[in-house]
Amino acid sequence: MLFNSIAYLIYFPIVVAVYFMTPAKYRYIWLLISSYYFYMSWSPKYAILMLFSTLVTYLSGVLIQRSNLKENLKKKEFEKKLWVALSFTINLAILFFFKYFNFINESFTSVFNHFGVNWWVPNFDVLLPVGISFYTFQALSYTMDVYREDIKAEHNFSKYALFVSFFPQLVAGPIEKSTHLLPQLSKHYKFNYERMKEGLILIGWGLFKKIVIADRLAAFVNTVYNNPDQFEGFTLAIATVFFAFQIYCDFSSYSDIAIGSAKVMGFDLMENFRRPYFSKSVAEFWRRWHISLGGWFRDYLYFPLGGNRVKKIIWYRNIMIVFLLSGLWHGASWNFVIWGVLHGIFQVLSFEFSKFNKGIGKFLKIRRDSFSYKLYHVIITFILVDFAWIFFRANNFTDTKYILTHLFKFNPWVFFDGSLYNIGLDEYDFKLAILSILFLLFIDLVQRKYRLSDWIKKQHIFVRWSTYSFVIFFMIIFGYYGSGYDATQFIYFQF
């Protein structure tokens, strides 16, 4: 089920209520049942797949732990590595099969066809299991952590299964590290009113971003990006800027609801987004955007490759590998690969030119701590990131090419002739979309110094309740959801 559904609105309070009524010893079992129910509401058969991944990584943990007891160092290392390799191979093979087989098959087909060789292997007609990329990475982090002896293997299978399937973050993160989440599953959290309130506020804010902002922007973005050849210039630019905010709201709202839901029950999930569009460089953007995935790649790929403590050329290679794979992780298509590579290139170039930039700054005597200098960097970073989003969002190469060649047409009249109000959103909705983006930026800006939930907590009960009700009803009325009211459908009188 989706977070922004009536089903979750009913499911979540029931899960929480039963959770706190169950004796602490057995709560993980209740959460495990709830999590599998949550996952199976999409497609029951894929739960078997998740269970299999869980089993493999569980066994890898137990076996690595056992190998640790071996006295023969060489044998110990060999066995440990074997179990890690097996766990990674099996899990990545499943991921590969479900996510990348068709992509690679098609790519091969086109390459071979290009050289006149007939290559034809049928595509597998499978739906991508929900959240497979997320839980596979989370499960693999466990294998690695046990191997590195950062954590002891979990022998309670149910508890471990809960770590992989914990419903708040199961399908779209944050991707938790075993060292952070697994110990929490054994803790006993008492019901805490204040904590619950904080969690609910976070859920509310997440829902607001999803229902009011992301889904409204999506109507415009989808109209443009599904038929880009009907638009040009500023319309394409607006759709691209809208998409930057759509994907931010969409993704961060999911994390917020996940973190909020877990918080209500006492669990602490890691922060996943920290005002990414206020970053002053692309590298900083990646420390603020999808932090948990960045952390995963850093800990399990970038550092093992040597990180930046190597020769410059190797360092740049490492960056490129990480972002290429990060691109692929986001989706099995060349668009995502290019998107990842682009982010890699942005960073390599910025490192390469950093000395030069500093030199110019010194020469021109630019004060690096001035507001305008920072703003300039924020804007440049946003433009680069947003430019890369074109590759992320465009449906195919032909569209991407069209957008890139028609993006810079100068057509300022679209701002005045009302044509912007016919692209998925009417005038009211379009203006509301702009206002809501400004509101989002305002709240993000405020949150740099103050936590919104702290502010609310300090207010008089009347102000608090009014704020809560206002947000709830603002979402209900101005949210972009439902089948929509078409007056003509009701005017017509079918006898």
Place this chain on the structure above:
Amino acid sequence: MKKFKFFKITVFLIVVTCLLILVSNLFNPKSPRITAFYEEPENSLDVILLGSSYMANGINPNVLWEHNKITSYNLGAGSQPIWISYFFLKEALKYQTPKVVVLEAYYLHDLKNYKKYDNYALEATNRRSLDQLNFSLNKIQAIKASVPNEEFWDYFFTINKYHDRWKNLVKTDFQFNNELSIYKGFSKVNRTFVDTRIEKHGVKTEIKPKPLHPKSVDYLNKIQALCREHNIQLVLLKTPMSQFLYSQDHVDTMMAIKEIAKKGDIHVIDFNSFYQKIGFDFKKHMSDQGGHLNAEGTELVSKALGDRLEKQFFQEKKTKNSVVEIWNGSFQKYKKSENAKLALSKIKKSKTLPEYFSYAKALDFLVLVSVFDDGSGQYRNYHKPLTEFGLNSDLNKKFRWSYLGVKNNKSGYVKEVVDSVAIDTTFRIGKLDISMLSVGGNKAGSRSSIKINGKEYSKNKRGHNFVIVDIKDETVFDTFNVDTHGDNKLTIKR
């Protein structure tokens, strides 16, 4: 402390729920025709009328009251399936103890639409009926029976459907209370369709009963059981519809309906089998080819239904005095409203002043008269329509005098000024600033002026200049002139 916190949460949830109900009501498109049913005094109705549009614009409760003193309410709604009629009846029985329930039988038919939508009606049809029910267990059951499971919440939380109306909210959306309806659910159609299809296709005779829609029959049985439980006589009604004479399909359907009724001790009134006896004519009394009655058709059919119901079920009927009083009052308003509607449809077609005023009497108008070069004093009959309308018009036997007349039809207010010199007057009604001037021509020049909010509306021509203001929406409804020199027919000139 903990208990207090839970108390707080509960109170907050109650507040939010109340607000949600309020907001949902605000956004729901209003259909007072049905919801005004809730305003009817409890246990005051003798008959509940149920069914589709054939019922909604087929039977007029005011005709039943006028001729038979039967109190009724028409709960018919466009395309309403039998299962929704069942839940409407259940809803009605919470507030009323009718003796008879009349159900229009058309939608027992095996309809193509239902087949298409897996035995459900179209969304617009469902919305028209379900969204008008007050929230209750009955409504929940009605939704469950009427829409597929995946759409349930969409009807439960109507805000899900209508929240998008924030762009189009109007004043009436903020009026939450219904007034007692004077039309009692009935809605009239005024056009005429000349139905000659019987002559063209001939009259068919019954061959073999055509199966009815199983879900409809199922709910007919439920309606029957409910009626039995409450000691109510169920009547199945088929309004006149030429299809039921010339189409074999429909004839056989009616045959099946009659069979079901016979088995279940249900009274059937099929107008198609005796329409000629009541003077019904398909060429005069239909409004469209879909089989809906026009204004005269509905009058005839309602009267015939009333007579039959009275004869069969209401021989010794005693209506409470309080109810009689309410219905008499409501009937007066209905008559007045009907007269006004009739007058409004005809007034602009009037050619002469007497005809015009005969309609104007029934309408809430402000009539303003200003004279220019008057010659009416020579002829007595010029003043007759004015005096009949309530203006004295003291220009009799005078020549070229000035005259200003004001008559407010709604409040009865009259003001007239007659003089041989130029006269003027200014006053204010609602948001309208009115200034009038008349120079009759006796002493100095000739002029007529009627200004409303600074704008001139007088025709400023020889004779009587009229400006008619609709008081309800404070707009100028009409402006014309009647020449009083030699035109003894008093023709209206615009």
